[in-house]
Amino acid sequence: MRSRHLILPLAAACFVPAAVYFALSRPPAPPAISSFAGPERIVEPPELESATDTTAFIRWTATSVSGTRERYGIVHYGTAPDQLTLSARSPTRWNSAFPTMVFRVHLHGLQPATRYYYTVESRQAVGEPDQLDSPVGRFITAPSP
Numbered sequence: 001m002r003s004r005h006l007i008l009p010l011a012a013a014c015f016v017p018a019a020v021y022f023a024l025s026r027p028p029a030p031p032a033i034s035s036f037a038g039p040e041r042i043v044e045p046p047e048l049e050s051a052t053d054t055t056a057f058i059r060w061t062a063t064s065v066s067g068t069r070e071r072y073g074i075v076h077y078g079t080a081p082d083q084l085t086l087s088a089r090s091p092t093r094w095n096s097a098f099p100t101m102v103f104r105v106h107l108h109g110l111q112p113a114t115r116y117y118y119t120v121e122s123r124q125a126v127g128e129p130d131q132l133d134s135p136v137g138r139f140i141t142a143p144s145p
Helices: 002-024
Strands: 042-051 055-063 070-078 086-093 100-108 115-124 137-140
Touching: 042 115, 042 137, 055 115, 070 100, 086 100, 100 115
Parallel strands: none
Antiparallel strands: 042 055, 055 100, 070 086, 070 115, 115 137
């Protein structure tokens, strides 16, 4: 009779720590993904990382997708939101161990104290677009020193 009284506390002593361990060891939920068209999604929107009077860095984070490991982050920019006739691109390598990849594109040859508008996209090394949809952003370069 006494062994029956020990089984329940023993079972509870084993089950509760296991349940706590599994509850605490769950991976965190993935970041919310913006609802843009296409297989690749923006998870951190494009933003100005830094700027001088003649240069700027635009950065964004997107989900990793299948295809070539090498990707190109591309920024289309100009001085009017409907005339983004200039572009700059930077290569990035996709690491399949991570769910997202960060793109950083260097813009150079900019005019001092000028407002620029931009959108971003990414392409595989073979030139195929990832169909990334980006809002139009803007920034102003610093005045000449």
